[in-house]
Amino acid sequence: MHVEVPDKETEVRDQAEFDDTVVKTGKTVIEVFAGLGIFAALLMSIIALNQSSEHNTVTVTSGIATAATGTGASSKTAAALPPEVISLQIIPGSKLGPDKIKHDAYTKTEFAVKVGQTLDLKIDNTDEGEHSITSPVLGVNIVVKPGLHTYQIVVKEKGRFSWFCVIPCDDVANGWAMQHAGYMAGYITAT
Ligand SMILES: [Cu+2]
Known part of the structure; x- marks a missing residue:
């Protein structure tokens, strides 16, 4: 009876911490992917440039x-x-x-x-x-x-x-x- 309250609080705190981590990690993951996307696009354009310069x-x-x-x-x-x-x-x-x-x-x-x-x-x-x-x-x-x-x-x-x-x-x-x-x-x- 008396243990449930602190437990819940801990649970709530843990959940909040977890959510916070998820959000942070999620953001980082998205940022990394966005960065990769830009890098890939850059790489593609460099390849395209090289190919076109070899061409006429x-x-x-x-x-x-x-x-x-x-x-x-x-x-x-x-x-x-x-x-x-x-x-x-x-x-x-x-x-x-x-x-x-x-x-x-x-x-x-x-x-x-x-x-x-x-x-x-x-x-x-x-x-x-x-x-x-x-x-x-x-x-x-x-x-x-x-x-x-x-x-x-x-x-x-x-x-x-x-x-x-x-x-x-x-x-x-x-x-x-x-x-x-x-x-x-x-x-x-x-x-
Ligand atoms: Cu024609």
Whole structure:
């Protein structure tokens, strides 16, 4: 009878202490996890940066082009070269296909450049919507906005790389032009 009261008090005190510890530990655990999360995010972005720097640099600019920085011996040599400038247009429903239908097309789809040299694509997109120059193997994905803009590509390895437009277009032919070189697809050749 007389022991129950102090026992309860002890219990209550113990419980309060326990709760306090849980809260403190919980906070610490959350803080540690939050810290880890930030660290992981940082690590991921560093990895992403490293990966993209190993890949081909794509600088999308409108108006005056800025020089892209390259790494490696070949890039240093090629960086001394002036940029390769190619002017072209996107004209919807402009190019007659083997199916006798006029398809959406780029006026040029073959781009030749030296390894490490900046390729300046001055594209006048006369269409109302966006198109793209996408080359998964090069890590290139340029969204070509309506109007005249300059887009830069630096290819860091020799080869002939296919590109295509990934933004649904050429509606009259269910996107046929998107899979056909000379229309909404083509090649970037780096030597
Ligand atoms: Cu397109």
